[in-house]
Amino acid sequence: MPVAPGPGAAAAPVPRSLPEATVKRLPLYLQALVDANDDRMVTISSEELAGRAGVNAPQVRKDLSYLGSYGTRGVGYNTELLRQQINRQLGLNREYNVALIGAGNLGQALGHYRGFAQRGFHVVAAFDTDPSKVGTRLGNADVHPLSELVEIVRKEHITMALIATPAMVAQDVLDRLVEAGITSVLNFAPTVLNVPAGVYLRKVDLAVELQILGYYEHLRSGRRAEAAGLAHTAGGR
Amino acid sequence: MPVAPGPGAAAAPVPRSLPEATVKRLPLYLQALVDANDDRMVTISSEELAGRAGVNAPQVRKDLSYLGSYGTRGVGYNTELLRQQINRQLGLNREYNVALIGAGNLGQALGHYRGFAQRGFHVVAAFDTDPSKVGTRLGNADVHPLSELVEIVRKEHITMALIATPAMVAQDVLDRLVEAGITSVLNFAPTVLNVPAGVYLRKVDLAVELQILGYYEHLRSGRRAEAAGLAHTAGGR
DNA sequence: CCATGTGAAAGCGTTCACAGCG
DNA sequence: CGCTGTGAACGCTTTCACATGG
Numbered sequence: 001m002p003v004a005p006g007p008g009a010a011a012a013p014v015p016r017s018l019p020e021a022t023v024k025r026l027p028l029y030l031q032a033l034v035d036a037n038d039d040r041m042v043t044i045s046s047e048e049l050a051g052r053a054g055v056n057a058p059q060v061r062k063d064l065s066y067l068g069s070y071g072t073r074g075v076g077y078n079t080e081l082l083r084q085q086i087n088r089q090l091g092l093n094r095e096y097n098v099a100l101i102g103a104g105n106l107g108q109a110l111g112h113y114r115g116f117a118q119r120g121f122h123v124v125a126a127f128d129t130d131p132s133k134v135g136t137r138l139g140n141a142d143v144h145p146l147s148e149l150v151e152i153v154r155k156e157h158i159t160m161a162l163i164a165t166p167a168m169v170a171q172d173v174l175d176r177l178v179e180a181g182i183t184s185v186l187n188f189a190p191t192v193l194n195v196p197a198g199v200y201l202r203k204v205d206l207a208v209e210l211q212i213l214g215y216y217e218h219l220r221s222g223r224r225a226e227a228a229g230l231a232h233t234a235g236g237r
Numbered sequence: 238m239p240v241a242p243g244p245g246a247a248a249a250p251v252p253r254s255l256p257e258a259t260v261k262r263l264p265l266y267l268q269a270l271v272d273a274n275d276d277r278m279v280t281i282s283s284e285e286l287a288g289r290a291g292v293n294a295p296q297v298r299k300d301l302s303y304l305g306s307y308g309t310r311g312v313g314y315n316t317e318l319l320r321q322q323i324n325r326q327l328g329l330n331r332e333y334n335v336a337l338i339g340a341g342n343l344g345q346a347l348g349h350y351r352g353f354a355q356r357g358f359h360v361v362a363a364f365d366t367d368p369s370k371v372g373t374r375l376g377n378a379d380v381h382p383l384s385e386l387v388e389i390v391r392k393e394h395i396t397m398a399l400i401a402t403p404a405m406v407a408q409d410v411l412d413r414l415v416e417a418g419i420t421s422v423l424n425f426a427p428t429v430l431n432v433p434a435g436v437y438l439r440k441v442d443l444a445v446e447l448q449i450l451g452y453y454e455h456l457r458s459g460r461r462a463e464a465a466g467l468a469h470t471a472g473g474r
Numbered sequence: 475c476c477a478t479g480t481g482a483a484a485g486c487g488t489t490c491a492c493a494g495c496g
Numbered sequence: 497c498g499c500t501g502t503g504a505a506c507g508c509t510t511t512c513a514c515a516t517g518g
Contacts (some may be wrong), residue, residue: 017456021487027448029425046497054429057499058489065501073495073500075290090448091455100446109346115427115444121451160450184454186446190268190352192291202446207352209337209423209441211264211327213397214358216437217421218328219254282477294477295511302479310518311476362513476518484511494501 018089022063028053028085029060033083095120099182101173102165103128103136103143106188110162111138114152124156129169137167146173153180160184165193174201255326259300263323265290266297270320282313332357334395336419338410339402340365340373340380343425347399348375357372358397362389366406390417397421404428411438 018026032052036044046064050057064070064077069084087093099125100111110116111123117140124139128134128150136143138148144152154157161177162171163185170189177185178199187193187203195201255263267392269289273281275424287294295342300313324330337348337360347353348360354377363378364386365371371382381389389395398414400407400422407426414422415436424430424440432438447459 027445075499090452105346105349109342112342120448184450208264210358213421215327308478473488
């Protein structure tokens, strides 16, 4: 429905809006394609790609159809071509400068994580209020006092930020980030944050993930007890 | 894809199967209720709860209706009662023992994270192959060699695991966890893992989160460039 | 009178079956 | 002939409007 590439849109209809669910899977396909390339595969079928990405084949074909027709019927997709197309769609053919706020447990892990730089996301500056952390080095970034945030974000052309602070200060930090002109934020603090329109905020809550896991564990253990005919008082545990 | 709820589970008293989307939001309501309790609120409306959880009011009411009727018409929900009910539904009225595999950057952050224990998830043992890490302490857990995994998991009654290893070894680690009888796993390694039926596997991929963020950043910057003469006010939320 | 609880409608996302094309 | 690309069916989620009951 949103397709029909009009006349004149020959080379690069790049930023077309994709379904959110598809966007979430594209990085998986990308990784699978990189792996397939390492395995010297020149072409790959939707079936094979699906297996490597952990989804099913019709899903892969539907998702890829949103990008255009980059496959060859009867053959499959050219691994390298498809990789480039997904890379382009995701905007990964350029580099991003990222700020990291909070140099505690999680902040340190994020600052040292190599997976970010490998994909073009460079943590170029870290911030913390703790004087004993300021001045230290975190991965490739210096740890600055929070008071310098706005200044440094602008000077270093930072467009994205990771919030890894305690929940209490997360909203204050976010407000400063917005003031500095940042438009994309990944929040690891377990709290709801408010952003003005035009800023994209995404949340990762590790404790929530565990609680979801706990629900299914709980559900299953309840079923196991029932299956054994032990409605209640199912011995110990 | 992981563990279909499955039919046949009719009216069971406590562990009734909830829609997956609802399960993901219950932890948010829980946190909002704890906060509201701290603010001395005895009752709370769906409107107020929605605001604190970052969702909308009809969504809250629909979600809560799956748990039963714990509200009072014309008044709202009793904060403490609702908190208990959600707690019970999520299976958080008991404690879980958790294994942490991988004591690198991310593993250390997870091992020290206090949010887990606060919610009843206790990391009681950590594992790593690196001899320099084995024997050290990580939060409340000792770091053991990976070879002792099966033995210790059984001895410590561990039912859940966090995989924070390099992608290369994640499948091997998972196989051992399954062998040891673990049924719920949260995987932080950026790779697709295969589990037998009956084991619930959930994945958190930090690089993927950043790539999704990058897509929307890219999309927006493309739009800004296009916004030469087209007055198209932001219609987002 | 007010906010909950809920059918019904609308909106998305996934799955399917097969037409289309190399 | 094989695998892609896609319209259409299906199922899950969200939204809405309002009947319900304290």
